[in-house]
Amino acid sequence: VVLRRTYENQNCSIARSLETIGERWTLLILRDAFLGTRRFDDFQKSLGVARNVLTVRLKSLVDAGLLERRRYQERPDRYEYRLTEKGIDLYPTLVALMAWGDRYLNEDDAAPLELEHRDCGSPVHLALVCDAGHELSGAREVRPVPRPAAAAG
């Protein structure tokens, strides 16, 4: 509550993003969706969360525009949950979290999952690149600059 109040005073895209997807269950549901899960029962099995809780969480993801609820069968009606474009665009966030966890939080030093480029089979990673084509090694090579419009606002 304390933080939520301050978000309103902050012109910050990270704060706004966390307001939408800051609960960790959100990102775990999206993770499963990226791995191909679409149906309620499969989310439920993967997450091990109570059905009523999962219902609320899926609804909030639909309300936030990250998942779309789509009927795939009639009589009885059955629905599945598909990533929207807005949801799909959270992929780099999940890849970044995965890479960090791979590096720092794996006891046995073996990352559970590898990401491959579908076309060529090579391992995929996130890179910081600039429009001039340089690949940056990290945060120290980046300078954050307030945008004029934002500074005036």
Place this chain on the structure above:
Amino acid sequence: VVLRRTYENQNCSIARSLETIGERWTLLILRDAFLGTRRFDDFQKSLGVARNVLTVRLKSLVDAGLLERRRYQERPDRYEYRLTEKGIDLYPTLVALMAWGDRYLNEDDAAPLELEHRDCGSPVHLALVCDAGHELSGAREVRPVPRPAAAAG
């Protein structure tokens, strides 16, 4: 609690990462650290959080190895908080969240902050690239592959 229990059954770097940094205040403190904030009072002003709450949160970030508490003055002793390498390596996660928020959550369509390459001044963005040098357009071009060791475990 329900989710935490399932984490233990999941060999997943995203789940593990969220256990460490899944609370949104964690990422907002790190955001401020990346923007140069080091001192308790400056974090407190930026986040608008109660001092006792901030003390607990900073301590948990130090305990998790994301921030280092360093004395910068004696008599009276004063401390500042500096990002560790483990903390710095969360930068891509924050950049990914920022880019997503810039795209979907800015009412006035102007991103508050731009990231520039220090060396050349060009805008910086996150890219999915493969080891063969291709830049991928997004999640659909990525195939997740369980690693043999993880599959056997």
